[in-house]
Amino acid sequence: MNTKIQIQRNCLYLLLLLSISSSTQAQTDAAKKYLLSALDLMKSRSINKNKLDWNSIYKTSLEELKDARTIKDTYPIIRSAQSKLEDSHSNFFPPEAVASLLLGYKQTGQAFPYAKYKLIDGNYGYLSVPGIGCYNFKDWDEYASHILKGIKELDNNELRGWIIDLRENDGGMLQPMYAGLHPFFEMLQLVGSRDADGIDGYYGFKNHSVYYRGEKQHTFNIPTVKLRNRDKTIIVLTSRTTASSGEFITIAFSSLPNVKLLGDRTNGLTSDNTEHRLSDGAFLVLTEGTIINSKKELFDEVGKGIQPDILILDTQNREKIIDAAKNTIDQMKKK
Incomplete structure (x- = not known):
């Protein structure tokens, strides 16, 4: 037994x-x-x-x-x-970090990155666009909608010109930035990316959606805004903090004929990242392209940044840089 x-x-x-x-x-x-x-x-x-x-x-x-x-x-x-x-730009986010990105700003107790806007001296439209670092689509809608609200209110005035402030835009998600600023860009081929095989693709916006290479990337629940003052001079303020998606937006504006960049050179993360979700929910973020402008010029030197048309090193001196922007608008209006 x-x-x-x-x-x-x-x-x-x-x-x-x-x-x-x-x-x-x-x-x-x-x-x-x-x-x-x-x-x-x-x-x-x-x-x-x-x-x-x-x-x-x-x-x-x-x-x-x-x-x-x-x-x-x-x-x-x-x-x-x-x-x-x-590439100095690829990244990896484990599932717990991704969970925070998906929850968004408010549910994680973070201050929401609202754009700031105001009318300066009665006829200069000032809009400050921060970065956005989350993957919550409701947050994307709110972020883009608030930018559009500011643009629409400013556009109701007879403007001498626009001042778009990207000095504190350290990047994040390009799609909501592009959607929020779509009245300036629409479907024009202003900024894109060139991949490792030399294939170019451009971003665009149509019917509430951001496109890349003609394929829909994301559809937003936001209003469509048509500008009255679209052809007025646009001054884009940049600094060494302006990075990544902020640099995409900088290039998009600089491809327009009525735009001048003013400030310091940008950070130099001029590459295009894509998020890939792995089997456990982690994000593998890969640099898959390099920024190109409307002329297909390549910004492939890491750290070089985008050079402004008008150099002002003291970008934190708000009065000085705003005065320079207004003066530039006035000078261009006389031409």
Whole structure:
């Protein structure tokens, strides 16, 4: 009887070991599959994909995987592989960070990035457009709608010109910025991106939607605004803080014939990022293109930034830079 019980116990113990081993192997296999999916995205989409030693990157990453047991264990390996992409802009957001981005500003207790606008001296339309760093579509609508509200109110006046302030725009999501400023841009090919294979694509806006390469990217629940003062001089204020999507907007404006850039050169993150959601909800953000303007000029030197037409280094001196903007508008109006 004791022998029979002992045999049963040994069998149960063996089954438990096999179950644990099987579970561990399944986790290891899932981690490997997850890592390879991330590496495959980098290899197929990175702006520098044709310049990198992918055999070395895969080999090193898989060697680092030997101690990984879970998907979470692959995060440092993915970040290490991303550092080899040499684009200074790609990123990785684990699921908990993505959850915060999806919740948006108000649900996470953050101040909402509303645009600021006012009429200066009765006939200069001033609009300050901040960056937006969330992936909540209701927030996108509110952000863009508030910009449009400011534009519409200012446009009800007989303006001498516009002052668009991007000095504090440190980037984030391009689509809501573009949607909010669509009265200036519409479907004109003002700013785009060139990928690693030399293929160009441009952004546009039509019927409440942002397009890229003619394909709809996102549809907004926002009003459509038509400008009365669209052809008036536009002065765009920039600084070293103006970055990423803020630089896309800078280039879009600079491609218009009635625009002057005034301030300091921009930050120099002049590349196009795309978010890829992985199987556990993490975001793999990859730099997949470089900014081009309407003339197909390429802004591919990281850190160089966009040079203003009128250089003012002291961009925090508000009175000085606003006076310079007004004077430039007046001078251009006389021509």
